[in-house]
Amino acid sequence: MTIQKKEFYEGAALHRLIREAADTSIRYDSPLFVFGESIQVYLKYSTRNKSPWAFTFTAVEQLMLYERSRELTTVIGLVCGFDGIAALPFDGYESIARNRPTAIRVACYRRHREFYEISGPDAVMAQKIPPSNWHLLLTKGTSHDPENTDDAYGASAGVVAYAGAE
Numbered sequence: 001m002t003i004q005k006k007e008f009y010e011g012a013a014l015h016r017l018i019r020e021a022a023d024t025s026i027r028y029d030s031p032l033f034v035f036g037e038s039i040q041v042y043l044k045y046s047t048r049n050k051s052p053w054a055f056t057f058t059a060v061e062q063l064m065l066y067e068r069s070r071e072l073t074t075v076i077g078l079v080c081g082f083d084g085i086a087a088l089p090f091d092g093y094e095s096i097a098r099n100r101p102t103a104i105r106v107a108c109y110r111r112h113r114e115f116y117e118i119s120g121p122d123a124v125m126a127q128k129i130p131p132s133n134w135h136l137l138l139t140k141g142t143s144h145d146p147e148n149t150d151d152a153y154g155a156s157a158g159v160v161a162y163a164g165a166e
Helices: 003-018 058-068 092-096 133-140
Strands: 026-029 033-034 039-046 055-056 073-080 084-089 104-109 117-119 121-124 159-161
Touching: 003 039, 003 084, 003 133, 039 055, 039 058, 039 084, 039 133, 055 058, 055 073, 058 073, 058 092, 073 092, 073 104, 084 104, 084 133, 092 117, 092 121
Parallel strands: 039 073
Antiparallel strands: 026 033, 033 039, 055 104, 073 084, 104 117, 117 121, 121 159
């Protein structure tokens, strides 16, 4: 059986996480990867070589993410070609891209040696996400965890609304 393109990109993202997490269990609960029964990751990829990278979320994906995020802390891993992975906490995603009955586009931008800027149809994340946040995901936590003061995301859940956004 040949390796599918999706498996190639997911494998690279998972490799970076697993390398940093010494004693973490992992299981696949389609379509999310669950780590240590405390955090689940949904991976999207773009094959584009340079910024900006675009990610489409269908209406079915949007609903699934909303429902699954109620069960466990959820992070969306945006695999940006060969550049790296932007770790987008679900609350950050939800603030820039409200659920819709149609597909939506989330974009990720990054200049050389800078952080990822993520935007959706409703807003732009107020703070950029460091590329290093991805490999710290399992060791530092996410902004979704209010008890974690050593948060890898800081205040990244803040957003800047687009002019004219509802």
